[in-house]
Amino acid sequence: MVSDRIGDFIIRLQNAARIGKHEAEVPHSLFLLAIAKKLKELGFLSDVEVRDDDTSGVKKTIVVTLAYDARGQAKLRGVKRVSKPGRRLYIPHTAAHKVKGGTGVRIISSPIGIVSDRDARKSHVGGEDLFEIW
DSSP states (O other), X not given: OOSOHHXXXXXXXXXXXXXXXXXXXXXXOHHXXXXXXXXXXXXXXXXXXXXXXXXXXXXXEEEEEEOBOTTXXXXXXXXXXXXXXXXXXXXXXXXXXXXXXXXXXXXXEETTEEEEHHHHHHHTOOEXXXXXXX
């Protein structure tokens, strides 16, 4: 059993990108699905699909397809978990600064849903600082 689903999800994405896999699979949850859809919107993923598979014992899984550039390199270069189960970190919209000089994105869980750092600054909404991705 995994106690940190978000950490497990982003590490699976990072590992898949590093070895050149095109798909990664995680157990289904609505929160992870919302994060995956936001990453697709930001261009790190090319497809998000929910599969209902009773053969593996897990009822539903989320299958994400990583996005690659024209040279065949993954657009996802790295991730960093900020807020952890043992230490939750919350930030106001003014602290949602750019990641890696604007090439990366900070993902925030806010009252209006999963937002990027840019959306948080634009909407003037803060929340739990989940992770950085570049």
